[in-house]
Amino acid sequence: GAGVSQSPRYKVAKRGQDVALRCDPISGHVSLFWYQQALGQGPEFLTYFQNEAQLDKSGLPSDRFFAERPEGSVSTLKIQRTQQEDSAVYLCASSLGRRSSYEQYFGPGTRLTVT
């Protein structure tokens, strides 16, 4: 079956532009996570949804970052007025969301470069 997909795979933005990154989770997965991975570092948590509810957005680095999942399936991470420090790989993961579920399935990521 299809895994988690993300688009675009690569995005180059000029400083100050707005960008939107899309995540298609595995069908039926209730939980969806966004992570940011800077070069040479491990992924860092940004935000988390259960269905359409955003349960935790404590990892979003500034109010320029906004995420949504309006119908509890596809999610979009939007970054307004991009800055050079936003350059990173943005990873999306989904899981079944049950109390007993243990595995998060990751997409390939979107590499964002801000010039």
Next chain:
Amino acid sequence: DAKTTQPTSMDCAEGRAANLPCNHSTISGNEYVYWYRQIHSQGPQYIIHGLKNNETNEMASLIITEDRKSSTLILPHATLRDTAVYYCIALYSGNTPLVFGKGTRLSVIA
């Protein structure tokens, strides 16, 4: 979630067992030990997890010490495709945000 400590890097000869250690001395009684790996240019991939008992699946084995303060991930016959960064994570539930740390970069050498 408890902090974990891993060596920065390790080498392993192809075909040999790779033993990756992890310290988690402050782990609490109901925190699991999870292992993920990330192959270059890919998203992280779940490997295995355990609470107290040793665990084995088709990818690896996980050995947790009796006091649960450390664990070892074992890849029994490492291949070149196992070259990746391996992350040891302590957490209460797999359905919560993962805290990755820096991980161990494993290089499998032909």
